[in-house]
Amino acid sequence: MNGLTTIFRRELSAYFATPVAYVFIVIFLVLNGVFTFYVGGFYERAQADLEPFFQFHPWLYMFLIPAISMRLWSEERKAGTLELLLTLPVSLPASVLGKFLASWCFTAVALAGTFPIWLTVNYLGEPDNTVILAGYVGSLLMAGGFLSIGACISALTKNQVIAFVISFVICFAFNLSGFPMVLDLFQLWAPQVVVDAISSFSFLTHFNSILKGVVDIRDLIFFGTLIAFWLYANVLAIEANKSK
Amino acid sequence: METLIEVNGLCKSFGGLRAVDNISLTVGRGEVLGFLGPNGAGKSTTMKMITGFLAPSAGVVKVAGVDIEAAPLAAKAHIGYLPEGAPAYGEMTPSSFLEFIADIRQIPRAKREARIREVVEHIHLENVLHQRIETLSKGFKRRVGLAQAILHDPEILIMDEPTDGLDPNQKHEVRSLIQTMAPQKAILISTHILEEVDAVCTRAIIIAQGKLIFSGTPHELATRSRFHNAVSLRVDQNDSERVKTSLEQLPGVSAVEAAAASADGQLTVFPGGEQSIVSAVQSRLRELNCEPREIFVQRGQLDEVFRTVTQTGSAAGEVHRT
Numbered sequence A: 001m002n003g004l005t006t007i008f009r010r011e012l013s014a015y016f017a018t019p020v021a022y023v024f025i026v027i028f029l030v031l032n033g034v035f036t037f038y039v040g041g042f043y044e045r046a047q048a049d050l051e052p053f054f055q056f057h058p059w060l061y062m063f064l065i066p067a068i069s070m071r072l073w074s075e076e077r078k079a080g081t082l083e084l085l086l087t088l089p090v091s092l093p094a095s096v097l098g099k100f101l102a103s104w105c106f107t108a109v110a111l112a113g114t115f116p117i118w119l120t121v122n123y124l125g126e127p128d129n130t131v132i133l134a135g136y137v138g139s140l141l142m143a144g145g146f147l148s149i150g151a152c153i154s155a156l157t158k159n160q161v162i163a164f165v166i167s168f169v170i171c172f173a174f175n176l177s178g179f180p181m182v183l184d185l186f187q188l189w190a191p192q193v194v195v196d197a198i199s200s201f202s203f204l205t206h207f208n209s210i211l212k213g214v215v216d217i218r219d220l221i222f223f224g225t226l227i228a229f230w231l232y233a234n235v236l237a238i239e240a241n242k243s244k
Numbered sequence B: 001m002e003t004l005i006e007v008n009g010l011c012k013s014f015g016g017l018r019a020v021d022n023i024s025l026t027v028g029r030g031e032v033l034g035f036l037g038p039n040g041a042g043k044s045t046t047m048k049m050i051t052g053f054l055a056p057s058a059g060v061v062k063v064a065g066v067d068i069e070a071a072p073l074a075a076k077a078h079i080g081y082l083p084e085g086a087p088a089y090g091e092m093t094p095s096s097f098l099e100f101i102a103d104i105r106q107i108p109r110a111k112r113e114a115r116i117r118e119v120v121e122h123i124h125l126e127n128v129l130h131q132r133i134e135t136l137s138k139g140f141k142r143r144v145g146l147a148q149a150i151l152h153d154p155e156i157l158i159m160d161e162p163t164d165g166l167d168p169n170q171k172h173e174v175r176s177l178i179q180t181m182a183p184q185k186a187i188l189i190s191t192h193i194l195e196e197v198d199a200v201c202t203r204a205i206i207i208a209q210g211k212l213i214f215s216g217t218p219h220e221l222a223t224r225s226r227f228h229n230a231v232s233l234r235v236d237q238n239d240s241e242r243v244k245t246s247l248e249q250l251p252g253v254s255a256v257e258a259a260a261a262s263a264d265g266q267l268t269v270f271p272g273g274e275q276s277i278v279s280a281v282q283s284r285l286r287e288l289n290c291e292p293r294e295i296f297v298q299r300g301q302l303d304e305v306f307r308t309v310t311q312t313g314s315a316a317g318e319v320h321r322t
Helices: A004-017 A021-039 A059-071 A071-079 A080-087 A092-112 A115-124 A129-154 A160-176 A178-186 A192-200 A203-211 A217-239 B042-050 B071-075 B094-104 B109-123 B139-151 B169-186 B194-200 B218-223 B239-248 B277-289 B302-315
Strands: B003-014 B016-030 B032-036 B057-064 B079-082 B158-159 B187-190 B203-208 B211-216 B229-236 B253-258 B266-271 B294-297
Touching: A004 A021, A004 A092, A004 B211, A021 A059, A021 A092, A021 A115, A021 B239, A059 A071, A059 A092, A059 A129, A059 A203, A059 B032, A059 B203, A071 A080, A071 A092, A071 A129, A071 A160, A080 A092, A092 A217, A092 B079, A115 A129, A129 A160, A129 A203, A129 A217, A160 A178, A178 A192, B003 B042, B003 B158, B003 B187, B003 B239, B003 B253, B016 B042, B016 B057, B016 B071, B016 B187, B016 B203, B016 B211, B032 B042, B032 B169, B032 B194, B042 B139, B042 B158, B042 B187, B057 B071, B071 B139, B079 B139, B094 B109, B094 B139, B109 B139, B139 B158, B139 B169, B169 B187, B169 B194, B194 B218, B203 B218, B203 B302, B211 B218, B211 B302, B218 B302, B229 B277, B239 B253, B239 B266, B277 B294
Parallel strands: B032 B187, B032 B203, B079 B158, B158 B187
Antiparallel strands: B003 B016, B003 B057, B203 B211, B229 B266, B229 B294, B253 B266
């Protein structure tokens, strides 16, 4: 798609043109460290794996990812550049995809910054590095899922704070959809099929299965279709709300 | 003349509100069409539909012969567009912003640098090339928007209030820029500054409440003024009553008005019909043995036509349609 790479490059450099990128990366890395060593008990477990590191990713992403995605479209709306972008000879799907991939790539950069933990665990013991690789792949896929949600929500409003809060709530719901907190809401009235379907949307369930070291095709399909769905919704959201 | 913008029966409704109601217009190469109307009349909405940002509720837009809804990307490639307020990415510099536009407009790499340099020189952006756009003054931001719009040397240029908020020097620069480009392009500019129409436009249309209520040359617009062919003169203050009464008797004169506030002998003589009354007025003055300190024929006041036409809507006078 023509223009996709141009949009991607502009968007990615936009992250680094402001302090947002550096603030985000530093906070992401610090929180990862705090959770892994203090809450996750990395040393106390005395096991050569990165489970205490990865298990907090869904919760970290839940509020950090909306901070990355909130500006994707809200800012274009607010500054009026949406009109400029959509009157350039680029298709809307190319713009949506370009922006999404840029934010995903940025998240990948932040995630790559955690490599010292991988060095640490390899220095201390002999971990199964394929499990760790699977963990990184799963973490990145999950981040992509959250980002696609955040991008779509960002397309609905000019206000970045609103985009952040709503994305956070939806990400939270996706994290917890396998838990009684969400399922009880549906158990009372919805048929079992629906309850099962909702529980299968849980990011936690899919992520935890990848963390065991097996990248199951079903988990890949889950995240793939989820991202595709939200990006499609993103295109529709822009189409429907252009003039507002 | 080759028609580059062709709009037919364009309508746009937002909810129950008809923002644009059955607008048709054409702009050919070499023409500069001034798009006039009060705020909220539907100028911007019409431009947004012509440039493919908004989808029309009804009607067809063709740019360079390409239907914007059927082939949006091909059509958009022919257009340079300056949206209202000249939006640009604030965190970029004019240099990186123009690079981005050149990239997305697929200007061949070999020509890119030369073309950017040419436009930057043309629009005088050299000194701010590496400053963030968000830190630039309004005038420079507008110029960045203009540079962006003409970078790919489009056949069709659409500008929404290109001189809004600029100082008189900057306005003059933008107008001369438009005039230099005019012969090769079809240009559509919206404005509510009427002097601009006189200065740059070859044709003007006025819309109000979404409807087209006038279409013609700036001259035709002026002839619809009450002041068209009116004679303004200034006589000695003591003479003014005498001259006024006498001029009112002249055949072909419908009214004589004295300037209310200043009362320094300023009179305006309005013609009753199409014919010029200046020579009749002059000979009458000679008969009265009165030497005017100044005398001139008014072309017509665009402001006044604008107010009359847009406030009374299409009910006022005959409606021209292209």
